[in-house]
Amino acid sequence: MKAAGKILFLGLLAIFMAAPLVVVAGVSINGTQRMNFPPQDPSFVWYGTFFSDPAWMSAFSLSLIVAVLAALVSVSIALPIAYAIWKYKSRLALILESLARISFLLPSIVLSIVFLVFWSAIGHVGRIEDTILSHAVVFVALPLATIGMGFRSVDMALIEVARTMGARESDVLRTVIRPIVLPYIVSGLVFVFILSLNVYIIAYMVAGFEVETLPIKVFNNLRMGFQPTMCVGAVLFMLLGVFAFSAVAAIGDLPKLLGGVSRR
Amino acid sequence: MTALHLRLGVLLSWPMVALLGLGAVPFVLLLRISVARHDPNGIALSGLTLHAYGALTEPELLGALLDSIRLAVIVGAVSVGLGYPLTWAIARMRRRLQVAWLVFLLATLSLSDVLIAFSWQVMLSKRIGLSNLFVALGLMDGPESLTPSAGAVVACLVYLVLPFTVLTLFPVFSRLDLDLIQAARTLGASPLRAFLSVVVPMTKGPAMIAFVMAMVLTVGAYVPPLVLGRPQSWPMAVLIGSTALAGHDLPRASAMSVFLLAATVLLAFVAFQATRMRVRNS
Numbered sequence: 058m059k060a061a062g063k064i065l066f067l068g069l070l071a072i073f074m075a076a077p078l079v080v081v082a083g084v085s086i087n088g089t090q091r092m093n094f095p096p097q098d099p100s101f102v103w104y105g106t107f108f109s110d111p112a113w114m115s116a117f118s119l120s121l122i123v124a125v126l127a128a129l130v131s132v133s134i135a136l137p138i139a140y141a142i143w144k145y146k147s148r149l150a151l152i153l154e155s156l157a158r159i160s161f162l163l164p165s166i167v168l169s170i171v172f173l174v175f176w177s178a179i180g181h182v183g184r185i186e187d188t189i190l191s192h193a194v195v196f197v198a199l200p201l202a203t204i205g206m207g208f209r210s211v212d213m214a215l216i217e218v219a220r221t222m223g224a225r226e227s228d229v230l231r232t233v234i235r236p237i238v239l240p241y242i243v244s245g246l247v248f249v250f251i252l253s254l255n256v257y258i259i260a261y262m263v264a265g266f267e268v269e270t271l272p273i274k275v276f277n278n279l280r281m282g283f284q285p286t287m288c289v290g291a292v293l294f295m296l297l298g299v300f301a302f303s304a305v306a307a308i309g310d311l312p313k314l315l316g317g318v319s320r321r
Numbered sequence: 322m323t324a325l326h327l328r329l330g331v332l333l334s335w336p337m338v339a340l341l342g343l344g345a346v347p348f349v350l351l352l353r354i355s356v357a358r359h360d361p362n363g364i365a366l367s368g369l370t371l372h373a374y375g376a377l378t379e380p381e382l383l384g385a386l387l388d389s390i391r392l393a394v395i396v397g398a399v400s401v402g403l404g405y406p407l408t409w410a411i412a413r414m415r416r417r418l419q420v421a422w423l424v425f426l427l428a429t430l431s432l433s434d435v436l437i438a439f440s441w442q443v444m445l446s447k448r449i450g451l452s453n454l455f456v457a458l459g460l461m462d463g464p465e466s467l468t469p470s471a472g473a474v475v476a477c478l479v480y481l482v483l484p485f486t487v488l489t490l491f492p493v494f495s496r497l498d499l500d501l502i503q504a505a506r507t508l509g510a511s512p513l514r515a516f517l518s519v520v521v522p523m524t525k526g527p528a529m530i531a532f533v534m535a536m537v538l539t540v541g542a543y544v545p546p547l548v549l550g551r552p553q554s555w556p557m558a559v560l561i562g563s564t565a566l567a568g569h570d571l572p573r574a575s576a577m578s579v580f581l582l583a584a585t586v587l588l589a590f591v592a593f594q595a596t597r598m599r600v601r602n603s
Binding site for chain 2: 080133138141172191255312318
């Protein structure tokens with residue numbers, strides 16, 4: 058009885074979480090221009106349209122470029138902070154960590170106004186680097202959390218052993234610490250990459266007219282009416298998300314990377 | 322010691338530049354703009370006026386703030402109410418199933434709120450939406466559009482927030498020592514009593530963090546209430562967006578943002594205070 062209730066609860070939640078994905082995927086393979094679900098005359102015709110339309114392809118590749126670079130910049134900010142906290146218990150690094158956490162915990166509409174004001178005030182408007190840097194700073198808290206977890210998971214005894222056996226500081230860093238922390242860095246990268254892909258309001262306020270990422274283009278199109286092509290973009294993002302996190306799960310221990318313990 | 326400071330300085334120089342330059346400075350600018358005079362042609366860093374804050378006494382804005390807070394509390398409660406048992410279940414699953422659930426939840430993060438709001442709109446539409454299913458089940462007389470409505474906004478926001486709730490709760494549930502529960506049971510506690518005296522105290526803190534995070538995400542959400550909500554109950558986020566985009570009134574949008582932020586901080590403070598009080602009482 059209890060088990061049945063649990064399965065029902067999990068099943069309903071799975072349906073709830075899967076429903077929008079199923080709808081978007083279904084609409085994307087409609088054979089007709091109208092929005093139909095379940096799809097009628099299923100075909101991949103809209104995928105062809107998407108890939109041959111320069112406007113959609115440009116929005117898609119812009120999104121990818123922004124997300125990849127934002128992830129790299131974000132990790133480049135997080136890694137030194139996490140290292141300084143772990144290695145030196147640096148107070149400055151702890152202050153920077155709280156600053157990163159506060160930025161992440163501001164409501165996104167407030168952040169979007171903050172960045173709109175900032176980029177207009179310094180007169181640097183509508184550039185792709187504005188979008189990249191804004192995303193990178195907003196999400197620093199995530200790689201900071203995962204990489205910090207990675208450093209804390211390093212067994213001090215291992216370092217002792219390496220030193221006793223004559224390893225220099227740089228050797229320890231390279232041969233002991235790096236392999237342990239690397240999966241956590243990758244998961245931090247993936248988190249920023251995925252979240253940066255889906256940001257609408259910040260990207261729009263920062264440089265929405267010039268740097269039209271996929272969510273911005275979809276939103277602009279929604280106002281003009283429905284087009285099946287926009288669901289194609291959504292499906293591609295979805296596949297990207299599944300692929301990215303499956304890759305993380307494959308190279309590392311996902312439950313552990315998320316701060317839990319691994320189970321058999 | 323100075324050598325260490327030097328090394329730290331070099332190590333942390335880029336993070337410091339980035340976080341101060343793109344975090345702290347822009348925030349101070351927001352405060353500055355909120356008391357600057359309005360320049361319709363762009364941005365003016367001159368003048369000192371509380372004019373923009375005067376707008377906050379308008380009943381329309383106060384109503385929108387209340388709508389924001391109400392929505393935040395509802396979405397927070399529903400997300401934690403669903404996320405708490407869900408995370409408990411995920412933490413107890415066999416490894417392969419657990420990883421599958423985690424990847425599934427994380428993958429939903431790759432969809433923009435624009436796309437999620439759009440698919441809820443489709444699911445709740447008259448022609449092909451859920452109401453047709455309800456009609457088939459005999460729950461409704463005829464198909465109708467279920468948007469715009471408060472329920473649609475809540476459903477969409479819970480969808481967006483739930484992965485974050487699970488991510489916040491997962492570490493503590495995963496590390497929860499089941500032996501403690503077993504011990505409580507051996508000592509004669511009922512399952513409910515064991516849950517209340519072992520699991521609840523250990524997970525209360527993270528649950529409150531998840532609740533506050535859900536509230537912050539809700540308060541900041543712009544697209545879902547705009548697309549799925551009724552215009553008369555549009556929350557602050559939508560009004561801030563339209564003030565900045567359509568009205569081009571940056572001082573006013575900034576003042577509204579400061580106001581919304583203050584309300585959010587207060588809300589988070591009250592929530593944390595409430596948990597701490599209960600800890601002391603028990």
